[in-house]
Amino acid sequence: MKVLCVAEKPAIAKAVAFILGGGRVSTRETKVGWIKNYDFDFDFPQFGSCQVTMTAVTGHITTIDFPENYGWGKCDNASLFTAPLLTKYNGKNSTNIAKNITDEAARSNVLMIWTDCDREGEFIGYEIMEQARKRNPNIGLDTTHRAHFSHLERSHVIHAACNTTRLDSKAIDAVMTRMELDLRTGSSFTRFLTDLFRKSLKLDGVVSYGGCQFPTLGFVVDRYKRIKSFKPEEFWYLNLSIKKKSDRSKTGTSVTWSRGHLFDRLAGLSIYQRCLEMDAEEATVVSVETKPTSNWAPLPLTTVEMQKDCARIFKFSAKQTLAIAEKLYNSGFISYPRTETDRFPRKMELKKLIEKQQQSSSWGQYASSLLNDPTKYRQPREGSHDDKAHPPIHPVIFTSGDSLNMNERKVYEYIVRRFLACCSKDATGLRTSIKLKWGTESFSTSGLVVKELNYLEVYIYNSWESSKTKIPEVNPGEKVTLTSAQLSSGKTSAPSPLTEPELIALMDVNGIGTDATIAEHIEKIIERSYVTKEDQGRGKSKTKVLIPTELGYALAEGFGQIGFDSMSLTKPFLRKNLEVKLKAICDGESSKEQVLHEIGSMYREAYALTSRSPRILTESYQKVLASNA
DNA sequence: GCAAGGTC
Numbered sequence: 001m002k003v004l005c006v007a008e009k010p011a012i013a014k015a016v017a018f019i020l021g022g023g024r025v026s027t028r029e030t031k032v033g034w035i036k037n038y039d040f041d042f043d044f045p046q047f048g049s050c051q052v053t054m055t056a057v058t059g060h061i062t063t064i065d066f067p068e069n070y071g072w073g074k075c076d077n078a079s080l081f082t083a084p085l086l087t088k089y090n091g092k093n094s095t096n097i098a099k100n101i102t103d104e105a106a107r108s109n110v111l112m113i114w115t116d117c118d119r120e121g122e123f124i125g126y127e128i129m130e131q132a133r134k135r136n137p138n139i140g141l142d143t144t145h146r147a148h149f150s151h152l153e154r155s156h157v158i159h160a161a162c163n164t165t166r167l168d169s170k171a172i173d174a175v176m177t178r179m180e181l182d183l184r185t186g187s188s189f190t191r192f193l194t195d196l197f198r199k200s201l202k203l204d205g206v207v208s209y210g211g212c213q214f215p216t217l218g219f220v221v222d223r224y225k226r227i228k229s230f231k232p233e234e235f236w237y238l239n240l241s242i243k244k245k246s247d248r249s250k251t252g253t254s255v256t257w258s259r260g261h262l263f264d265r266l267a268g269l270s271i272y273q274r275c276l277e278m279d280a281e282e283a284t285v286v287s288v289e290t291k292p293t294s295n296w297a298p299l300p301l302t303t304v305e306m307q308k309d310c311a312r313i314f315k316f317s318a319k320q321t322l323a324i325a326e327k328l329y330n331s332g333f334i335s336y337p338r339t340e341t342d343r344f345p346r347k348m349e350l351k352k353l354i355e356k357q358q359q360s361s362s363w364g365q366y367a368s369s370l371l372n373d374p375t376k377y378r379q380p381r382e383g384s385h386d387d388k389a390h391p392p393i394h395p396v397i398f399t400s401g402d403s404l405n406m407n408e409r410k411v412y413e414y415i416v417r418r419f420l421a422c423c424s425k426d427a428t429g430l431r432t433s434i435k436l437k438w439g440t441e442s443f444s445t446s447g448l449v450v451k452e453l454n455y456l457e458v459y460i461y462n463s464w465e466s467s468k469t470k471i472p473e474v475n476p477g478e479k480v481t482l483t484s485a486q487l488s489s490g491k492t493s494a495p496s497p498l499t500e501p502e503l504i505a506l507m508d509v510n511g512i513g514t515d516a517t518i519a520e521h522i523e524k525i526i527e528r529s530y531v532t533k534e535d536q537g538r539g540k541s542k543t544k545v546l547i548p549t550e551l552g553y554a555l556a557e558g559f560g561q562i563g564f565d566s567m568s569l570t571k572p573f574l575r576k577n578l579e580v581k582l583k584a585i586c587d588g589e590s591s592k593e594q595v596l597h598e599i600g601s602m603y604r605e606a607y608a609l610t611s612r613s614p615r616i617l618t619e620s621y622q623k624v625l626a627s628n629a
Numbered sequence: 630g631c632a633a634g635g636t637c
Contacts, residue, residue: 010636010637058637116635178634182633183631186633188631194631205630206631209631338636514635516634517635520633
């Protein structure tokens, strides 16, 4: 028997081949430099002793498009909602990648899919099968084997090889549905918008619509509008400071009013006067409580967390961070950088990874202490996300960083420190809380004493410090002197423009894009001149913020005025709705045809509305220009 | 010249 195994990426093919081949693997080159064919023997319980070839693709092999006669300007845009679709190779290497599969499959009896165990992986498996059956008619959905694995631990991989199932046709249908809807809606609206803004407003460049681009823009515009419409409000609060009676110093400890802020000055004033009348000199300690507290070590690292942190710590864009992480991955220094998983598989040998970091002159000692001191190490916390395809991001081998540039070194160091931190105990401290009563009002203050830094010793990006000003040592029932008691006022301040980490977080929770694409969508709306990135603040507090351009603002406002059942294209609901329906397909609760019809007709209606009243969009733009003039 | 999803 001859078995052809195909993985989603070359690194997986190599790793699986060397595990199954037990080290006896011969390598053949292909026409595509980075893809190799690995030959070895393996005993599958399903087929007995087999000759195996393991190879890979690099993600999707094919993509969908419209036929020639539906090109830009050659047809009515609305016809794109019903136009026929064709499948074509995705980029110039795909032809050779596909041919390698076809050739190898022609000489094999069995096809076994080793793509990532997620929705897209299932579809890539289907694409591989389609190439394989071209010269091997025995291969089909009901004969193709599917290995299920989520990491590359040896016994897990062998178990996957021996316990194959079939490709999941529901997941394949869900991906087909997504692809078709994205293409039809994206092309129709993009052609319409581009032509409209070119003709009536002489605007250059492409004005694109994409189901992820627009909600991303919407988040930026939303924040901008909140800032624009912000009106500061005055508020009042009791501003109280106290000190122990025996304390001779003049300064007191400021305590926080339980009512927070009052927006009614007279109400504040009457409370203030009542308290003054009751006691203008002292307040009473109600309770003093000292409790152990902890500052939690971080969860295992996901792509989105890495991007948010690198933006916060190093001011890198999400795209820059991912590009650097990809380079570190391709050099073998870190694990696969695109993952949603924030829990390590229980069986994974984390201590072996820590061992490799002992040679570092910066964090090596800490790594050693985790291994040698049993009170230091702990199994990482487990988050609630698991993409069933990749483990959390972690360092694979140590590098001194000699072959890396400065930014690559920073990201590598961050990934190592994050990994060591999540294998560490939480930081611990003692928090003392004091509750006081002055007149009718309650106040509180608290102080922190850090006891053990633990993970913070290695995770230098977070700080948790003992309170600078010591809180007074008082007892319940004790009277304390008021060093000041005033009714103070302040003004609410406007929200800040959206930062990239905030945008990433919004996209993540609203299901806009994936770990691999969030950075691209942000980049895309900048490239389209819908938003710009601007520096805000100076020195250490300098951050980059996202501001909508006139065009971006006008698009969001214009589409907001066109009511599609209150489902504006710039809001995340439509995309979320699509995701929910795709999941329904995967769960067998809906079908490809049903979802294509439901969502497709919604977009067709939206397109009809928009194309019937193009002036809403152009006038929205002119209005923005006029108001900024 | 259009989308979003993989990956190099």
